[in-house]
Amino acid sequence: MEITVSKQKTGDDFYVAAVTIAATLDKVIPVAENISLGAMNTMALTARAEQSARGFRPITDFMQELANDVRRLTGDVNRVALEVSRTSLSEVRAAQSRDKVAEGQKRAGKAEYAASVRQPLAGLEREVQSLRDRLREYLYTLTSLLDEIDQRILAAISFATVARTEAASLGTSGGQFDAMAVDLNNSAEQVRSMVASCRTLLRAHQTASN
Amino acid sequence: MKSTVLSENKVSGARWLVFGRDPEKPEKIIDTNQYLIATRNQAMLLDPGGIEIFPAMLSAVIHHTPLENITHIFASHQDPDIISSLGLWDRTLPQAKLHCPWLWEGFVRHFGCDNVEFVPIPDEGSTMKLDGLTLQFVPAHYLHSSANFHVYDPESKILMSGDIGAALEKGDVPMFVEDFEAHTAHMRYFHQRWMPSNKAKNAWIKRVRALEIDIMAPQHGRLFQGDDVVRFLDWLEALDVGIALDDEAQAEAA
Incomplete structure (x- = not known):
């Protein structure tokens, strides 16, 4: 009797996609550093402008927090992406092993000891399923982390709009504040675009694996 | 994949089998001989081959012994045609032991050796x-x-001789050498180019001449039996090996 092996396909090259995502998000780190630097500059400007720029204090606090969060989340994405890559590679190897053993069993036909293949083949099938379950969990975590970065970035874009309004209320002295707000907006858009490309990559592989 | 029984001891139950000449083997992959020594309750695979031939090898083996009896694997050295299937056997025979030169442990593990x-x-x-x-x-x-x-089996008087005695012949050639003189044409370049050292070659010949050998079983090409074993040792003794260095020296001199 032959063991039936599952034909469900997983993302064969998730292990490549995952490290590509990690590498893409690595580029977010300098952007986060830039946001952090912008926060410090804005803080200095706010101190100099005293009362008239007090509306910028919560904005600088937010920018600092945002930079820290982006750095932390990027680190988390890197760790999870590495696990996705490792698990995906193990799954591909286990599935290939299972397929080769199944091929051997099929070729053997009614060989005298064909039944002895059943146990290792069943073990391989269990291993493949277990790795697939683990991969699904890691992918869920990865998607959640990207969601979290996206939420922070959307908030940053809103804060940048508020900051520009605040800067406009300062009249001619608001030029430097406006420049900071534009910088924050640009940085946020950059991060958003990188996250979007990671999402596209992830979605393409998830679709292929279903 | 063809399988041929090389010897069978009715008393001890020990059998030697050779597997090879797989007609479905991808064309550009060198043909290899794999061996199985099966006793009553145990078996050992010798140089079980590369990843590409694993399904054919597995299907051939289970005609002769149940997988749970294969408790040992032997790898003569680290080459991919010898043991790149290790990662697959590792999952199929997780209870087995791999006997391999100590020097290659860190290298061979790259093929996968978790179990x-x-x-x-x-x-x-x-x-x-x-x-x-x-x-x-x-x-x-x-x-x-x-x-x-x-690997030498003093009971069956078989020496599994790895790449020594190997010949590069195309097609479905017979399992044993039939005309030794004609066969040397298929062995000469292989031994001259693959074997690097006359000193190593002569030390091996001296060691092997002390063994009683009925069959010499290389990893590629035909096997030697009877007087052809001594003929081979004499032929190899007279052969100069490591010729790539000679070619280099000649090029430098010119």
Whole structure:
């Protein structure tokens, strides 16, 4: 009797996609550093402008927090992406092993000891399923982390709009504040675009694996 | 994949089998001979081959022994045509032990060795028991690999000789050498180019001449039996090996 092996396909090259995502998000780190630097500059400007720029204090606090969060989340994405890559590679190897053993069993036909293949083949099938379950969990975590970065970035874009309004209320002295707000907006858009490309990559592989 | 019984001892139950000449093997992959020694309750695969031939090899093996009996694997050296299927056997025979030159442990593990136990063979060689059968791991260093062993079975008088005695012939050739003189044409370049050292070659010949051998079983091409074994040793003794260095020296001199 032959063991039936599952034909469900997983993302064969998730292990490549995952490290590509990690590498893409690595580029977010300098952007986060830039946001952090912008926060410090804005803080200095706010101190100099005293009362008239007090509306910028919560904005600088937010920018600092945002930079820290982006750095932390990027680190988390890197760790999870590495696990996705490792698990995906193990799954591909286990599935290939299972397929080769199944091929051997099929070729053997009614060989005298064909039944002895059943146990290792069943073990391989269990291993493949277990790795697939683990991969699904890691992918869920990865998607959640990207969601979290996206939420922070959307908030940053809103804060940048508020900051520009605040800067406009300062009249001619608001030029430097406006420049900071534009910088924050640009940085946020950059991060958003990188996250979007990671999402596209992830979605393409998830679709292929279903 | 063809399988041929090389010897069968009615008393001990020990059998030697050779597998090879797979007609479905991808064309550009070198043809290899794989061996199985099966006793009553145990079996050992010798140089089980590359990833590409694994399904054919597995299907051939289970005609002769149940997988749970295969408790040992032997790898003469680290080449991919010898043992790149290790990662697959590792999952199929998780209870097995791999006997391999100690020098190659860190290298061979790249093929995947999570379950199989690695048993390093020391440079001076060693012995192992398969049920009651004692097998000898005979040193063949630098022939061609820098850490290399052959397997000798004093009961069946078979020497599995790895790349020594190998011949590069195309097609479905017979399992045994039929015309030794004609066969040397298929062996000459292989031995001259793959084997690096006359000193290593002569040391091996001296060691092997002391053994009683009925069949010499290389990893590629035809096997030698009877008087052809001594003919081969004489032929190899007279052959100059390591010719790439000679070519280099000639090029430099010119």
